Amino acid sequence: MATPVTIYGPPLSTAVSRVLATLIEKDVPFQLIPIDLSKGEQKKPEYLKIQPFGQVPAFKDESITLFESRAISRHLSKANIDQWVETEGQSFGPPSGDLVHDLLFSDAPVGEALIKKNVEKLAKVLDIYEQKLGQSRFLAGDEFSFADLSHLPNGDYLISSTDKGYLSTSRKNVNRWWNEISNRPSWKKVLGMRKNA
Amino acid sequence: MATPVTIYGPPLSTAVSRVLATLIEKDVPFQLIPIDLSKGEQKKPEYLKIQPFGQVPAFKDESITLFESRAISRHLSKANIDQWVETEGQSFGPPSGDLVHDLLFSDAPVGEALIKKNVEKLAKVLDIYEQKLGQSRFLAGDEFSFADLSHLPNGDYLISSTDKGYLSTSRKNVNRWWNEISNRPSWKKVLGMRKNA
Numbered sequence: 001m002a003t004p005v006t007i008y009g010p011p012l013s014t015a016v017s018r019v020l021a022t023l024i025e026k027d028v029p030f031q032l033i034p035i036d037l038s039k040g041e042q043k044k045p046e047y048l049k050i051q052p053f054g055q056v057p058a059f060k061d062e063s064i065t066l067f068e069s070r071a072i073s074r075h076l077s078k079a080n081i082d083q084w085v086e087t088e089g090q091s092f093g094p095p096s097g098d099l100v101h102d103l104l105f106s107d108a109p110v111g112e113a114l115i116k117k118n119v120e121k122l123a124k125v126l127d128i129y130e131q132k133l134g135q136s137r138f139l140a141g142d143e144f145s146f147a148d149l150s151h152l153p154n155g156d157y158l159i160s161s162t163d164k165g166y167l168s169t170s171r172k173n174v175n176r177w178w179n180e181i182s183n184r185p186s187w188k189k190v191l192g193m194r195k196n197a
Numbered sequence: 198m199a200t201p202v203t204i205y206g207p208p209l210s211t212a213v214s215r216v217l218a219t220l221i222e223k224d225v226p227f228q229l230i231p232i233d234l235s236k237g238e239q240k241k242p243e244y245l246k247i248q249p250f251g252q253v254p255a256f257k258d259e260s261i262t263l264f265e266s267r268a269i270s271r272h273l274s275k276a277n278i279d280q281w282v283e284t285e286g287q288s289f290g291p292p293s294g295d296l297v298h299d300l301l302f303s304d305a306p307v308g309e310a311l312i313k314k315n316v317e318k319l320a321k322v323l324d325i326y327e328q329k330l331g332q333s334r335f336l337a338g339d340e341f342s343f344a345d346l347s348h349l350p351n352g353d354y355l356i357s358s359t360d361k362g363y364l365s366t367s368r369k370n371v372n373r374w375w376n377e378i379s380n381r382p383s384w385k386k387v388l389g390m391r392k393n394a
Contacts, residue, residue, distance in 0.1 A: 197208045
């Protein structure tokens with residue numbers, strides 16, 4: 001989100017504060033348009049187009065206008081996690097899943113050209129992760145989320161059980177992130193369940 | 198969620214592992230029904246009723262059946278946060294917001310009976326928070342989320358600027374939680390924006 005989003009309302013308002021704290025937590029650039037409630041600016045026709053109830057806050061980004069502070073904050077929180085969940089599903093998952101299948105689970109002979117192609121695809125994805133993980137502790141910010149967790153199943157097979165672990169260890173930030181998420185007690189329990197299955 | 202949810206599939210599967218790790222992260226009781234892929238159990242009619250593509254995992258709780266591991270995990274993650282976001286909006290927000298309004302912002306004389314009623318309401322809500330926060334670091338689990346953040350705007354005015362701060366300080370776990378979330382840099386920045394507004 002390079003273009004700043006716009007938030008309307010005074011920071012003294014509890015509802016405006018809720019959205020401001022979320023924007024800061026999520027590191028989303030924003031501009032604050034102060035609405036002077038004592039002058040009734042929240043009831044002016046141009047504001048009512050954005051917030052039909054004439055209340056603060058209102059929110060506008062390139063694609064959507066929203067009101068109700070919890071809805072705005074939820075939109076910001078979910079969109080941020082969802083984009084990384086989808087990145088895992090669409091960009092990290094396919095090449096890593098194919099590699100895990102071909103190197104560990106397939107009975108058919110390994111096609112070296114396909115392996116090479118998937119390694120290159122995955123390396124490009126991880127180069128972007130390397131940048132992102134230089135800016136925040138986890139993918140969706142400084143909190144562990146399902147966006148990180150979703151990488152564990154294919155990532156673990158690939159990094160722990162094939163000779164492609166260097167894809168992680170050769171990238172400083174990815175490696176730090178991978179060590180942190182793969183050592184979570186939840187994931188250790190899943191690995192334990194496999195042994196007993 | 199007292200009744201365990203059901204997850205179908207072998208833990209060796211990456212997709213099943215994704216859901217298992219989420220269930221463990223969210224501390225959701227579950228039973229695992231192993232589906233033997235080598236025997237083709239995933240193609241049997243009774244399983245296809247739950248998972249029409251004949252793949253693992255499938256998920257069932259009291260109200261919903263789901264397939265696709267990312268959808269199942271997202272459902273679990275979001276429902277867990279959402280229930281506490283709604284608790285803030287419906288149970289914590291109204292009495293704390295009324296108290297903040299009546300004690301700090303209203304020009305009208307304070308109605309003592311109404312203050313007392315809202316303090317009692319809020320105390321009951323916080324007794325439940327006290328229990329929950331004895332089991333996990335934050336409301337929706339061990340990660341800070343928007344469910345916690347959403348309490349800051351009204352909570353801060355009430356705890357820092359009125360004589361009702363004891364509602365938090367008298368409860369050990371609530372007080373620990375409150376000190377942690379209200380000292381986050383994001384919230385400090387919002388308070389700074391108020392001073393400059």
